[in-house]
Amino acid sequence: MPIRATVWGENVHEQKNKFVAENYPKGMHGQIAALLSEDKNIVASTVTLQDVEHGLTEKKLDETDVLLWWGHAAHKDVEDAIVERVVERVWQGMGLIVLHSGHHSKVFKRLMGTPANLHWREAGERERIWVVNPGHPIAKGLPPYFELETEEMYGEPFSVPEPLETVFVSWFQGGEVFRSGLTYRRGAGNIFYFRPGHETYPTYHDKMVGQVLRNSVNWAFNAERHAHLMKAPNTPVEKAIEPIVERGAKLTHHPKS
Amino acid sequence: MPIRATVWGENVHEQKNKFVAENYPKGMHGQIAALLSEDKNIVASTVTLQDVEHGLTEKKLDETDVLLWWGHAAHKDVEDAIVERVVERVWQGMGLIVLHSGHHSKVFKRLMGTPANLHWREAGERERIWVVNPGHPIAKGLPPYFELETEEMYGEPFSVPEPLETVFVSWFQGGEVFRSGLTYRRGAGNIFYFRPGHETYPTYHDKMVGQVLRNSVNWAFNAERHAHLMKAPNTPVEKAIEPIVERGAKLTHHPKS
Amino acid sequence: MPIRATVWGENVHEQKNKFVAENYPKGMHGQIAALLSEDKNIVASTVTLQDVEHGLTEKKLDETDVLLWWGHAAHKDVEDAIVERVVERVWQGMGLIVLHSGHHSKVFKRLMGTPANLHWREAGERERIWVVNPGHPIAKGLPPYFELETEEMYGEPFSVPEPLETVFVSWFQGGEVFRSGLTYRRGAGNIFYFRPGHETYPTYHDKMVGQVLRNSVNWAFNAERHAHLMKAPNTPVEKAIEPIVERGAKLTHHPKS
Amino acid sequence: MPIRATVWGENVHEQKNKFVAENYPKGMHGQIAALLSEDKNIVASTVTLQDVEHGLTEKKLDETDVLLWWGHAAHKDVEDAIVERVVERVWQGMGLIVLHSGHHSKVFKRLMGTPANLHWREAGERERIWVVNPGHPIAKGLPPYFELETEEMYGEPFSVPEPLETVFVSWFQGGEVFRSGLTYRRGAGNIFYFRPGHETYPTYHDKMVGQVLRNSVNWAFNAERHAHLMKAPNTPVEKAIEPIVERGAKLTHHPKS
DSSP states (O other): OOEEEEEEEEEEEHHOOHHHHHTTTTTTHHHHHHHHHHHHEEEEEETTTSGGGGGGGHHHHHHEEEEEESTTTTTGGGGGHHHHHHHHHHHHHHHHEGGGGGGSHHHHHHHSSSSOOOOOEEEEEEEEEEESSSSGGGGGOOSEEEEEEEEEEEEEEOSOOOEEEEEEEEEETSSSSEEEEEEEETTTTEEEOOOOOOTTTEEEEEEEEHHHHHHHHHHOOOOOOOOOOOOOOOOOOGGGGGGOOOSSSSSSSSOOO | OOEEEEEEEOOOOHOHHHHHHHHOHHHHHHHHHHHTTTTTTTEEEEEEEGGGGGOOOOHHHHHHHHHEEEEEEEEESSSHHHHHHHHHHHHHTTTTEEEEGGSSSHHHHHTTTTTTOEEEEEEEEEEEEEEEESSSGGTTTSSSEEEEEEEEESSSSSSOOSSSSSEEEEEEETSEEEEEEEEEETTEEEEEEEEEOOOOGGGGGHHHHHHHHHHHHHHOOOOOOOOOGOOOBBOGGGSSOOOOOOOOOOOOTTTTO | EEEEOOOOOOOOOOHHHHHHHHHHHTTHHHHHHHHHHSTTTTEEEEEESSSSGGGGGHHHHTSEEEEEEOTTTTTSOOOHHHHHHHHHHHHHHHHHEEEEEGGGSSSHHHHHOOOOOEEEEEEEEEEEESSSSSGGGGTOOOOOOEEEEEEEESSSSOOSSOEEEEEEEEEEETTTTTEEEEEEEEETTTEEEEEOOOOTTTTGHHHHHHHHHHHHHHHHOOOOOOOGOOOBBBGGGGGGGSOOOOOOOOSSSOOTT | OOEEEEEEEESSSHHHHHHHHHOTTTTHHHHHHHHHHHSSEEEEEEEEETTTGGGOHHHHHHHSSSSEEEESTGGGGHHHHHHHHHHHHHTTOOOEEEGGGGGGHHEEEEEETSOOOOOEEEEEEEEEEEESSSTTTTGGTTOOOOEEEEEEEEEEEOOOOSSEEEEEEEEETOOOEEEEEEEEEEEEEEEEEEEOOOTSSSSGGOOHHHHHHHHHHHHHHOOOOGGGOOOBBBGGGOSSSSSSOOSSSSSSSSSSS
C-alpha cells in the first residue's frame, strides 16, 4: 500500500504575487505534490489554508501518513484547534515534513518548544546544500552537494533543539551557513525540517529538491498509530506485574479502607 | 558570585494532606531550598503558586540563574502568561530543573513539545536509581546506584524527546523502569528532568537526592543571557558579509525602485 | 529485492556445552537465521568463526546487506584483519546488529571507541524489556513490554557512547536495569545493539525476540555503499567551486612555482 | 585548584618549515599553552612527540586534567601503546581537545570508531566560524561569528559519529562548509573537536580561537576518575541486590555443586 502524503499549502502569495503565481501555476502545494508523485510508492494530495478546517479535518488526517507543511505569510491565521489536532496526530505517529518558512508555523514551534528563530535575507543568492550525513535515508541518491542558484538566505543560530541527526548544511553566497536538514521524533512521529523553498524562486522545480522530499516522506512514514501515548494511566497496585504490598502514606483514601 | 537558585513550589498538598505537612513542615520548596543551601556556591530562595504572579515576577526572574519546579495538583492554575515568561527566560539562558510530577507542568510540556505522559502507581514501592552516565556532571559524587525505599512508580514509555543524555534509569519493585534523569537544551537554557519526589514520601530528605539537585543546579547554570534568540532579524543585502548583488523576484517592492 | 542478512555465529558453546547444544541443535546462528526467515523481505544465511576467513570473505560481504553478530567465548580468536574488513564495510553502509555478549566483540568495541563494559550475573533470572521509544521502527508491532523468564543479567553502567536513540530498557529480577536496545550510525552504516541472548537459555526461540531481530534488519538496511568515505581527498585550488586565489604560506612547494 | 591542561605538540613542521617556525617560535604547543594561560583557572604545560614516551608518561597523565592534541605529519609515529594509554585515561574521565589535523590522529580515530575523513584544500582562504549553539559553554563570550582570513579548508562529509552537540559550523570562501566544533563523551571523558589550526597560518594568535580553547578546557574538565569503567565484573547471585534464586542451565559448573 502506498504512502499517503498530504501537502498543506498556505496558498496566499500564489494569489497575490505575480512571480509566485508564474513559478507555481498549480500552487506551491500542487507542485510539491507533483514532485512526490514521481515516487510510485507515494500518493500525494493537497489541502490549503482556505479549505474548511484548513483542509485538515479528522477524516483527512485519518487518511494521511505524512503531512508536508508550507506556510509563510499567514501562520497566525491557522486556528489553534487545528494546530493541536495536527500536533496530536504527529505524537501518535503521523510523519511531518516542515518546509522553509514553515519554521515559524505554529505547528513546528509547538513541536520544537523553541522560537525557531534565525536571520534572513531575500536577495536571490546562491545556496549550496552539502550532505553531511550521506548514509541517512533522506540523503539517498544525492550527490555530495547540490546548488540552488537563487534562494533566500537563512542564517544561524537556528534556535531549535539539537536534532537526532543533521543531514544537510547550507553554504550561502553572502557568507552565512545553516543546518538545512534536521530530523526529530516527537512522541511516535518523525519530523524533518528542510530549509529551501522561498516562493519567488523556482526551488520546487529542482530535481534534487524533489529527491529530498520523496526521501523524507519515505523516511517519515510510520504505519502504526500510538493512541496510548496520549494518556497517563494509573496502574493499580493490585495489577502490578511483580507482586508488591502497598506501603506508606497516600494522597487519596485507600480504596479498600 | 554564587548561583541564584529559585525553588518554585506549588504548595497545595502541604496545606491539605497531613502526611505531606508532616514530611515537609517548611513546605516542599523550603526543604528543597535547604538541600541546595548545603552547597556554598548556591544561594536558594523560594516562591509559590500563591504569591503574586506565582512569585515569578520579572524582577524575581532577573535575579534567578536556575529555576527548580515542583508542581502536581494545580498545574492548570498556573497562568499562561507566567508560563510564557518562564519559557522565554529559559530560551535566553536561565536553567530549569523539573521535578517529579512537574513532568505534567505547563512549563515542561511547552518546552518539550510532547505530552510528557507515562504510567504511574502510588504504592510506596522501592525505587533504585542507577547511574548510567557516571561521567556526567549531574552524577558527580554518586555511588553506582541509590535507593528510595518508598516512592511513587513512573513507568515507560515517557513521551519526551530523546534527551541530549540519559543520566539515570530507575528500577521499580513492581516491575517497571523509567529514564529518571534526562538533559535538554532549549534555546540557550539547560533543562534537567529528575523523576523522584512524591509528596507523601520523605524523598527530599534523602542525601543522594540532595546531591543530585545540587549537581544539577551547578550544571544548568549559564551566566549569559541571549536576548537575540528571541528575534528573527532581516540582514539587508547591503550589509551582507560577503558582497553580493541582489537577483531574482522579491515578495516586496525593491526598496530602491 | 529482499534484504540479504548474514548471521555470524561463534559456534563454540554449541559444541562444548550440552545445554547450548540442546537449545540450539542447528547452532545459535541457525536459529537466528530461522527467526529472520519468517520475514519474506529477508533472505538469511549463516557463517561461523570456524569457516575460512571466519566466513567473512570479501565475496560474502559483497553479498551482505546486514550482518548479525553473536560471539562470546572466542572474541580474541577473530583475526584483526577480518575485524577491520567488517568495520570498513559498516562505514560504507552495511548494517550491523550486535547481539548480547557481542558487546565485547572486537568489531563492536572498535566501532564504539569505548570498552563497552557492564556488570553481569548468570542466574537465570527474569528480564522484562520495556519499549521506551514506541515509534521507532525497531519497536514495530511490539507490546509495551515483553519478558524473558530466564536470562543473564547485564547491569549499568554500559560504557558505550550516548546512542542516537534508546529503544529498549530492561528490568532485572535481581535489581538492575540496562539500556537493551541502542542505535548508532558509524560512517554510513546503521548499528543496533540488542541485549538478550545468553546461550544456555531459549531466548532465540522467543517470538518477541524474533520480531525485534526482523525489525532491526529492516531498519539497518541501506542499499547504498559509500566508498568515498574511506578517503580524504585534496580539492585543488584550481577546482574550487567558488573561484578563489591562493594566498599565504604552504607546507609544500607550490605546484606551479 | 586550577585545571591542569597538557598541550601535546607534534613539533615536526616547526623544525622543518620556515613559515611554521616564524609563526610559532615557541612551537605550536607553546603558543597554544600561552593562550590557555590567559585563564587564571588553567595551568598549562607542554609535551611533544620527541619526548620520552611522547611526553605522555603515566606520571604526566596523572597530573593532567585535560589533554590538547595537535598533530599532522607524524600521526603514524605515535606508538600504539601510548595511544591506548591516552584512550584509557579519557574513558576514565580525562578531558581531550582535538585540534585541526588531529582529526586523523590515532587517538581521535580510536575514540570515534570512524575514519574521520573529510576533503581539504591548502589555499589560505577565508573561514567564517558561526556559533550555532550560543548557549553551549564552549561558545561563552563569543560573537555570532568570527573570521580567520587565511585557513586551510576542510569540507564535509566529516565521517565522525553524530555529536552530542554541534557548537560551530564553518563557511569557506571556496564554497564548502564544515561542522567545526563537535562535542562527545566516551566513557567518562569529555571530548571536543575544534577545526581551525593549520600550521602555516597564524590561527593560534587569534583572540577568538584562544577564547574557544579556554572555554573548551573548562568544559572538558572532570575532577573524577572512573577506574571501574575499565572492568566487567561478575555480580554473584548470592550478592544480588534483590534476593533471587538461581535457575536454568549455566555455562560453568555451579560453584556450590
